Amino acid sequence: MNEEIIEEVVNLVENKKIKQLREFLDTINEADFPTIFEELDDEKTIMVYRLLSKGKAAEVFVELESDDQERLINCLTDKEIKNVMNELYMDDAVDLIEEMPSNVVKRILANTKLEDRKIINELLKYPEDTAGTVMTTEFMDLKENMTVEEAFQRIKKKALKSETVYNCYVLSTDRKLLGIVDIKALLIAERDTLVKDIMETNIIKAQTIDDKEETAKLFDKYDVVAVPVVDKEDRLVGIITIDDAIDVMQEEASEDFELMAAMSPTDESYFKTSVFSHAKNRIVWLLVLMISAMLTGAIIEHFEASIATLPILVSFIPMLMGTGGNCGAQSSTLIIRGLATDEISPKDWLKAVWKEIRVAVVVGIVLAIANTLRIVIQYRELKIALVVSATMVCTVIVSKILGCLLPIGAKKLKMDPAIMAAPLLTTVVDATTVLIFFTIATSAFNL
Amino acid sequence: MNEEIIEEVVNLVENKKIKQLREFLDTINEADFPTIFEELDDEKTIMVYRLLSKGKAAEVFVELESDDQERLINCLTDKEIKNVMNELYMDDAVDLIEEMPSNVVKRILANTKLEDRKIINELLKYPEDTAGTVMTTEFMDLKENMTVEEAFQRIKKKALKSETVYNCYVLSTDRKLLGIVDIKALLIAERDTLVKDIMETNIIKAQTIDDKEETAKLFDKYDVVAVPVVDKEDRLVGIITIDDAIDVMQEEASEDFELMAAMSPTDESYFKTSVFSHAKNRIVWLLVLMISAMLTGAIIEHFEASIATLPILVSFIPMLMGTGGNCGAQSSTLIIRGLATDEISPKDWLKAVWKEIRVAVVVGIVLAIANTLRIVIQYRELKIALVVSATMVCTVIVSKILGCLLPIGAKKLKMDPAIMAAPLLTTVVDATTVLIFFTIATSAFNL
Numbered sequence: 053m054n055e056e057i058i059e060e061v062v063n064l065v066e067n068k069k070i071k072q073l074r075e076f077l078d079t080i081n082e083a084d085f086p087t088i089f090e091e092l093d094d095e096k097t098i099m100v101y102r103l104l105s106k107g108k109a110a111e112v113f114v115e116l117e118s119d120d121q122e123r124l125i126n127c128l129t130d131k132e133i134k135n136v137m138n139e140l141y142m143d144d145a146v147d148l149i150e151e152m153p154s155n156v157v158k159r160i161l162a163n164t165k166l167e168d169r170k171i172i173n174e175l176l177k178y179p180e181d182t183a184g185t186v187m188t189t190e191f192m193d194l195k196e197n198m199t200v201e202e203a204f205q206r207i208k209k210k211a212l213k214s215e216t217v218y219n220c221y222v223l224s225t226d227r228k229l230l231g232i233v234d235i236k237a238l239l240i241a242e243r244d245t246l247v248k249d250i251m252e253t254n255i256i257k258a259q260t261i262d263d264k265e266e267t268a269k270l271f272d273k274y275d276v277v278a279v280p281v282v283d284k285e286d287r288l289v290g291i292i293t294i295d296d297a298i299d300v301m302q303e304e305a306s307e308d309f310e311l312m313a314a315m316s317p318t319d320e321s322y323f324k325t326s327v328f329s330h331a332k333n334r335i336v337w338l339l340v341l342m343i344s345a346m347l348t349g350a351i352i353e354h355f356e357a358s359i360a361t362l363p364i365l366v367s368f369i370p371m372l373m374g375t376g377g378n379c380g381a382q383s384s385t386l387i388i389r390g391l392a393t394d395e396i397s398p399k400d401w402l403k404a405v406w407k408e409i410r411v412a413v414v415v416g417i418v419l420a421i422a423n424t425l426r427i428v429i430q431y432r433e434l435k436i437a438l439v440v441s442a443t444m445v446c447t448v449i450v451s452k453i454l455g456c457l458l459p460i461g462a463k464k465l466k467m468d469p470a471i472m473a474a475p476l477l478t479t480v481v482d483a484t485t486v487l488i489f490f491t492i493a494t495s496a497f498n499l
Numbered sequence: 500m501n502e503e504i505i506e507e508v509v510n511l512v513e514n515k516k517i518k519q520l521r522e523f524l525d526t527i528n529e530a531d532f533p534t535i536f537e538e539l540d541d542e543k544t545i546m547v548y549r550l551l552s553k554g555k556a557a558e559v560f561v562e563l564e565s566d567d568q569e570r571l572i573n574c575l576t577d578k579e580i581k582n583v584m585n586e587l588y589m590d591d592a593v594d595l596i597e598e599m600p601s602n603v604v605k606r607i608l609a610n611t612k613l614e615d616r617k618i619i620n621e622l623l624k625y626p627e628d629t630a631g632t633v634m635t636t637e638f639m640d641l642k643e644n645m646t647v648e649e650a651f652q653r654i655k656k657k658a659l660k661s662e663t664v665y666n667c668y669v670l671s672t673d674r675k676l677l678g679i680v681d682i683k684a685l686l687i688a689e690r691d692t693l694v695k696d697i698m699e700t701n702i703i704k705a706q707t708i709d710d711k712e713e714t715a716k717l718f719d720k721y722d723v724v725a726v727p728v729v730d731k732e733d734r735l736v737g738i739i740t741i742d743d744a745i746d747v748m749q750e751e752a753s754e755d756f757e758l759m760a761a762m763s764p765t766d767e768s769y770f771k772t773s774v775f776s777h778a779k780n781r782i783v784w785l786l787v788l789m790i791s792a793m794l795t796g797a798i799i800e801h802f803e804a805s806i807a808t809l810p811i812l813v814s815f816i817p818m819l820m821g822t823g824g825n826c827g828a829q830s831s832t833l834i835i836r837g838l839a840t841d842e843i844s845p846k847d848w849l850k851a852v853w854k855e856i857r858v859a860v861v862v863g864i865v866l867a868i869a870n871t872l873r874i875v876i877q878y879r880e881l882k883i884a885l886v887v888s889a890t891m892v893c894t895v896i897v898s899k900i901l902g903c904l905l906p907i908g909a910k911k912l913k914m915d916p917a918i919m920a921a922p923l924l925t926t927v928v929d930a931t932t933v934l935i936f937f938t939i940a941t942s943a944f945n946l
Contacts, residue, residue: 079701083721207686217683218665218724235682236664239654254526272749274530275742277665277724294741295722301745302719305752306836312756313832313921314825322837323847327854331861334829338866341825346873348817356810363803366813370795370929373817377824378761378788378922382781385760389753390769400770407774414778419785426793474760474921475825482817 061088065096074103082111089120098127110139117324118151125156133163141215142168143188143296146175175290183267184260186300187281187290192220196230196248200241203233216293219278222251227287229255229280257282260289267292268300269394308392312385312473314341337475344479348373348486355490358499364431365493368440369486375419376447376485377478383408383455384477388469391459401460408452416448439496443489450488451481508535512543521550529558536567545574557586564771565598572603580610588662589615590635590743593622622737630714631707633747634728634737639667643677643695647688650680663740666725669698676702676727676735704729707736714739715747716841755839759832759920761788784922791926795820795933802937805946811878812940815887819936822866823894823928828921830855830902835916838906848907855899863895886943890936897935898928 057080064073077100080088089097101124104112113121113136125133137145137160145164149157149172161169171189178184192214194203203220211217220238222231231251241250257280258267270279271294279297281290307317314337318325325333352359352369359366387404390396396404420441427437455477459469493499504527511520524547527535536544548571551559560568560583572580584592584607592611596604596619608616618636625631639661641650650667658664667685669678678698688697704727705714717726718741726744728737754764761784765772772780799806799816806813834851837843843851867888874884902924906916940946 081701081703081721204686211683211687217686235686236658239651239664239682240658254528256528272742272745274528277741294724295719298719298745298748301748302840306840309756309759309832309836313828315829315832321842322833323843323850323854327857327861330854330858331865334826334858335862335865338822338825338829338862339869342818342822342866342870343873345818345821348821349814352817353811353814356814359810359813360807363806363810364800366806366816367796367800367803369813369816370799370820370933371789371792373820374792374795374926374929375785375789377925378785379781381760381922382762382785385756385762386769389756393749393753395768396770403770407770407777410774411777411781414774415782415785418778418782419789422786423789426790475828478824479821482821486817 057084058088058091061100062091065092065100070103073100077103078105078108082108082115085112086116086120089116094123094127098124102132106135107139110136114140114144117321118148119324121148122152122156125152125160130159130163133160137164137168141188141190142171142175142290143186143215145172146185149176178260181264182260183258183262183264183279183281183292184290186264186267186296187260187292188215188296189290190215191278191280191288191291192217193288194220194222194233194247196222196224196246196251198247199243200238200245200247200250201243203238203247204243215291216278219276219280219291221280221288221291222247223288229257229282229286229288231255232280255280258292259284264300265304268297268304271297272301304392308388308468308470311468311470312388312475314338314473314475341475341479344476345482348479348483351483351486351490355494355499358490358494358497361499362493362497364436365489369489372440372443372447372489373478373482373485375444376451376481377474379412379415379448380451380455380477380481381474383411383452384459384473387456387459388473391463391469396460398460398463401457404456404460405453408456409449412449412452413445415452416445419448420444435496439489439493442492443485446488446492447481447485450484451477454480454484504531505535505538508547509538512539512547517550520547524550525552525555529555529562532559533563533567536563541570541574545571549579553582554586557583561587561591564768565595566771568595569599569603572599572607577606577610580607584611584615588635588637589618589622589737590633590662592619593632596623625707628711629707630705630709630711630726630728630739631737633711633714633743634707634739635662635743636737637662638725638727638735638738639664640735641667641669641680641694643669643671643693643698645694646690647685647692647694647697648690650685650694651690662738663725666723666727666738668727668735668738669694670735674734676704676729676733678702679727702727705739706731711747712751715744715751718744719748751839755835755915755917758915758917759835759922761785761920761922788922788926791923792929795926795930798930798933798937802941802946805937805941805944808946809940809944811883812936816933816936819887819890819894819932820925820929822891823898823932824921824925826859826862826895827898827902827924827928830858830899831906831920831924834903834906835920838910838916843907845907845910848904851903851907852900855903856896859896859899860892862899863892866895867891882943886936886940889939890932893935893939894928894932897931898924901927901931 190213192207207217218235220233221229224230231253232255233247233251237250256270256274256276260281260283277294279292280288281292283289310317316333318333387396423444424437424441427440428434458472458477462469462472637660639654654664665682667680668676671677678700679702680694680698684697703717703721703723707728707730724741726739727735728739730736757764763780765780870891871884871888874887875881905919905924909916909919
């Protein structure tokens with residue numbers, strides 16, 4: 053998005069060059085309007101918005117963040133809201149209603165056609181995070197006995213009301229999904245060919261109650277641009293288009309990042325989230341982890357006498373705990389990501405553990421050698437060097453095994469593996485490391 | 500993917516029911532073949548592969564991982580390789596050649612048409628990670644003075660050789676990109692309309708040398724299914740389709756996960772990576788971080804006398820370091836993800852720091868109160884409780900500021916912000932925490 057475009061709009065708005073402005077706005081992509089509105093105050097935003105054509109106004113509306121949508125709705129007349137609602141696809145209408153406060157929802161629904169209101173109410177009933185919540189009901193349907201020519205006529209008539217024409221869906225009289233015709237197949241076929249002869253009957257589809265993340269994975273695996281969604285009776289009720297699937301993928305990745313850093317995930321953007329909400333999302337895990345870390349403290353306390361005798365031991369703790377935590381984080385991250393992308397399945401757990409153990413042995417030995425060398429050179433204390441290095445090898449192996457088993461275990465227990473990432477794992481590994489270290493040290497030095 | 504499908508294939512293969520097998524294979528989606536081949540030995544894999552139709556054989560080939568592709572090529576005759584290469588889209592052909600060892604590449608190129616070989620060689624020249632490396636050269640081109648009817652005739656003739664017909668590209672005589680026609684616009688228009696009257700001239704496009712990650716972001720932002728790629732003279736040289744863009748997005752997310760857990764990123768899958776490669780990807784960062792952790796050790800050593808006097812202090816170190824690390828990880832993760840999704844821009848750094856400081860104050864105070872309470876209850880030592888809690892507040896604030904500044908700083912220095920994630924940050928925070936703790940403790944207790 054070009055700074056010049058924003059400048060030009062601001063310039064035209066301020067000089068009230070309405071005709072030029074209207075023409076210029078028409079050349080701007082709808083996805084660029086949120087950035088433009090950021091530069092304008094409320095009054096100028098609504099002025100610009102009113103200059104947009106009906107279709108474009110709805111497209112721009114969909115691109116806005118929910119608080120901007122709310123602000124805009126509060127400035128629009130009932131007629132203008134009606135226009136927007138008429139142009140919105142059903143999935144976008146549902147998204148809008150889910151985000152708005154109840155007084156705004158009331159006003160929106162009052163300006164929505166009865167038939168659309170019924171569909172919206174149906175869509176709102178699907179349980180959270182299911183395919184039903186991201187699908188739209190506007191798809192292109194064909195009949196199996198149509199000719200290609202008839203299909204083209206139907207598409208011409210109905211295309212504007214369908215979110216996509218790239219895939220057309222062939223339905224039986226009771227609305228069961230018989231096949232899919234890619235528009236390419238229609239374009240290549242002779243005009244008198246029957247739709248049923250060119251439709252693909254090996255269908256990739258989802259059920260309304262399927263998990264939306266699992267449904268989104270179908271797009272990546274099968275390289276499709278839309279997935280039909282059927283109800284329990286196998287009747288086609290909607291489709292999910294690839295733009296919405298990408299949003300789901302991105303949201304899921306962000307959620308994993310947040311969970312893996314010990315935060316409650318949110319859909320809100322960083323700057324739009326208030327300080328208090330940020331703090332709330334972070335404090336729970338911090339408290340849990342702080343309290344768990346007391347275990348490590350208690351272990352150290354238990355060995356207080358040994359520390360008083362040989363205080364140098366303490367200076368190795370951060371390095372040992374840090375390395376253990378990092379080793380565990382590496383393993384758990386690979387496993388969590390592998391589980392998320394279906395590259396690793398929980399039934400492979402033994403194979404994964406065996407791989408991690410072998411990696412841990414290689415890594416542990418290299419680290420131990422580096423460590424022994426530096427302690428011998430720095431302190432001329434071979435015995436301490438050997439104790440620290442022995443701890444290092446044990447810690448690396450234990451942390452890599454835990455980093456592998458905890459996420460897989462979470463998955464088996466139907467929990468999100470991402471919570472078993474670095475923060476929680478580190479706390480467990482810290483305690484283990486300290487215990488191993490003092491056990492080896494006390495017996496080596498008779499403390 | 501159904502277990503039953505695999506069983507059925509294995510069953511038909513073992514009973515040599517060739518005709519039934521051929522029919523059954525035809526109903527299976529190409530993306531499911533890798534899983535099937537895993538269950539078959541080399542001989543049976545090649546037998547199944549030979550039963551596929553020409554087009555399907557190429558589609559299945561593309562779905563395989565590179566080591567399976569190599570194994571398969573070694574079993575195929577020259578004629579069979581020729582067939583596959585004829586059917587492959589150019590981007591897939593280039594991917595294949597990049598992955599294969601040189602002797603296999605030689606054999607592949609020997610069985611590729613001269614004109615394709617030329618295109619492949621051109622595509623191989625684009626620098627790593629640019630848009631040029633992921634584009635394909637098979638797109639649907641139209642002329643601006645064609646009627647819609649003529650456009651349909653051209654599409655019918657050329658569609659099979661184009662990777663997508665969803666978007667058609669209108670070119671001038673010197674192959675400059677004048678506009679894009681979505682197939683929907685063509686289908687709605689009257690047959691005698693001119694292409695130039697319905698084409699979209701406000702074009703979202705990329706240059707061959709643009710970063711592929713930035714190009715992939717265009718798909719999410721502008722909800723397009725293909726992005727045209729032009730050379731420096733603005734001539735259309737290829738397009739990137741959305742399936743390849745999704746692959747780029749997924750790869751980039753995986754790369755960030757790996758970097759953030761202190762690993763060198765790889766494209767290889769978890770189980771296909773050898774133990775030695777896994778160890779190699781992990782050891783460098785572990786060594787760097789282990790050596791950096793010595794700084795924390797040195798700080799502790801510096802306060803050895805204080806520890807000998809008041810050894811209980813040591814037992815609070817893991818909790819303080821752990822909490823500091825977790826706080827920093829939360830901030831850095833949000834910032835890194837925000838930078839990756841363009842939600843946060845480096846120029847917002849001051850705004851981000853100010854937000855983090857306020858969050859840190861709220862979080863720090865809550866943690867400090869919880870901490871004071873538990874130390875007073877457990878040890879009846881108010882002074883220690885206050886020292887630990889004061890350290891806690893300082894650590895939380897410092898770690899959140901660092902967690903915010905380090906990734907943004909990396910971005911400004913054109914480095915990947917993901918390397919400033921938890922592992923590196925924790926090492927810095929650990930040292931700071933210990934320093935703050937002992938500074939406060941020694942002055943409070945006159946140690």
